[in-house]
Amino acid sequence: MSAPRTTTGNARPGDEQSATAADSTSPLIETPERQALRRAVGDLGRRYGSAYYLDKARQGLPADELWAEAGKAGYLGVNLPAEYGGGGGGITDLAIVLEELGTAGCPLLLLIVSPAICGTVIARYGTEQQKQQWLPGLADGTRRMAFGITEPDAGSNSHRISTVARRDGDDWLLTGRKVFVSGIDHADAVLFVGRTEDARTGKLKPALFVVPRDTPGFEYRPIPMELVAPEKQFQVFLDDVRLPADALVGDENAGLLQLFAGLNPERIMTAAFSLGLARQALAKAVDYARSRTVWDTPIGAHQGLAHPLAVCAIEIELARLMTQKAGHLYDMGDDLAAGEAANMAKYAAGEAAARTVDQAVQTLGGNGLTQEYGLGALLTATRVGRVAPVSREMILNYVAQHTLGLPRSY
Ligand SMILES: Cc1cc2nc3c(=O)[nH]c(=O)nc-3n(C[C@H](O)[C@H](O)[C@H](O)COP(=O)(O)OP(=O)(O)OC[C@H]3O[C@@H](n4cnc5c(N)ncnc54)[C@H](O)[C@@H]3O)c2cc1C
Numbered sequence: 262m263s264a265p266r267t268t269t270g271n272a273r274p275g276d277e278q279s280a281t282a283a284d285s286t287s288p289l290i291e292t293p294e295r296q297a298l299r300r301a302v303g304d305l306g307r308r309y310g311s312a313y314y315l316d317k318a319r320q321g322l323p324a325d326e327l328w329a330e331a332g333k334a335g336y337l338g339v340n341l342p343a344e345y346g347g348g349g350g351g352i353t354d355l356a357i358v359l360e361e362l363g364t365a366g367c368p369l370l371l372l373i374v375s376p377a378i379c380g381t382v383i384a385r386y387g388t389e390q391q392k393q394q395w396l397p398g399l400a401d402g403t404r405r406m407a408f409g410i411t412e413p414d415a416g417s418n419s420h421r422i423s424t425v426a427r428r429d430g431d432d433w434l435l436t437g438r439k440v441f442v443s444g445i446d447h448a449d450a451v452l453f454v455g456r457t458e459d460a461r462t463g464k465l466k467p468a469l470f471v472v473p474r475d476t477p478g479f480e481y482r483p484i485p486m487e488l489v490a491p492e493k494q495f496q497v498f499l500d501d502v503r504l505p506a507d508a509l510v511g512d513e514n515a516g517l518l519q520l521f522a523g524l525n526p527e528r529i530m531t532a533a534f535s536l537g538l539a540r541q542a543l544a545k546a547v548d549y550a551r552s553r554t555v556w557d558t559p560i561g562a563h564q565g566l567a568h569p570l571a572v573c574a575i576e577i578e579l580a581r582l583m584t585q586k587a588g589h590l591y592d593m594g595d596d597l598a599a600g601e602a603a604n605m606a607k608y609a610a611g612e613a614a615a616r617t618v619d620q621a622v623q624t625l626g627g628n629g630l631t632q633e634y635g636l637g638a639l640l641t642a643t644r645v646g647r648v649a650p651v652s653r654e655m656i657l658n659y660v661a662q663h664t665l666g667l668p669r670s671y
Pocket of ligand 1: 374408409410411415416417418440441442443444488494645648649650651652653654655658671
């Protein structure tokens with residue numbers, strides 16, 4: 262007698278019936294539409310590949326051709342509302358786009374920022390005019406927006422940010438400093454997190470402002486980074502930057518809530534960014550280990566190399582599942598549950614990526630550090646997923662306090 266089949270227990274690749282049953286019941290198994298999106302984006306990414314991406318990065322140029330083509334195909338705005346030119350999908354779909362581009366060798370960092378954070382915040386909290394002004398361009402990639410929250414004296418402690426917006430008649434005057442803001446040079450505007458003063462209590466509360474790149478008083482300088490990526494990071498000086506009243510996105514009194522609307526997508530997308538790097542590195546390592554022979558068998562036959570690569574494959578798959586869960590919760594509108602899941606997914610994917618790239622470099626021996634194989638550049642790239650947008654340690658703090666109920670030390 263054969264064992265009973267369940268949607269999760271006995272389904273095998275190629276088992277059409279089980280797959281169909283699972284599709285309709287479980288968010289753990291991607292729908293045929295999402296599988297098709299993965300394939301289509303992967304095909305596009307492979308037409309460019311890591312040679313294109315690294316070449317652009319080393320020349321200090323943006324990956325504009327790929328960005329434009331992905332925008333035209335509807336991939337960059339797949340999460341944005343259809344009525345504003347988007348695909349009407351969710352963050353789960355945009356995470357698929359970034360993961361597949363990264364797997365193909367083209368991890369476009371600005372996807373995390375432009376359509377995921379800025380697009381989401383404007384779609385959820387912007388005025389009708391802000392939506393019309395920004396969303397169609399963010400969706401088709403013809404306009405880009407960067408996002409600035411990190412400050413030199415606040416770092417991980419975003420309660421300490423001191424960029425302040427003061428009212429001046431109908432206008433705002435924004436003053437402060439930011440660091441590590443990605444991609445300003447390719448962006449039309451930056452969505453900055455500042456603070457406004459509560460008229461009643463005098464307390465500072467977070468608020469979001471759109472600042473066009475050419476606004477007087479807004480200066481930015483590149484930070485020399487050891488990253489091989491088309492996007493640069495910048496330090497920013499805001500000196501009494503005069504903004505019209507409608508530069509404020511959303512309600513002045515609901516800043517924190519609105520901020521979190523963008524930060525969960527940011528974490529889910531950073532998980533997808535890390536997963537793309539991890540899968541790219543694992544594929545290169547496996548490919549190499551299958552054919553490189555220095556004794557009698559390919560090096561992939563030695564368990565000293567095969568087992569660590571197998572562990573990487575398992576860790577990547579686990580992190581992918583967690584990322585899917587986080588995306589699913591977010592897209593269902595459960596911001597609170599999505600917060601925990603997004604943190605866990607970002608952590609798991611960041612760790613999987615750092616370990617996988619390390620093992621991949623080791624697998625290629627000397628070739629792991631040549632430009633030809635494109636793995637050395639991933640060593641620094643994978644550190645991004647451990648540090649940004651929230652560090653590994655701050656996620657562990659979050660889980661310790663919120664999931665486990667432990668007291669905090671800071
Ligand atoms: C490539 C890249 C791109 C980025 N892009 C952007 C962007 O577009 N926009 C933007 O606003 N920011 C961006 N950032 C900034 C990023 O979000 C910050 O670097 C990150 O939040 C950490 O802040 P920090 O660098 O000031 O580190 P710090 O806060 O100074 O932390 C330093 C170390 O101390 C640890 N630490 C701090 N507090 C605690 C604690 N309580 N318990 C345990 N450990 C602790 C941290 O985990 C970390 O290991 C980017 C950063 C990088 C590297």
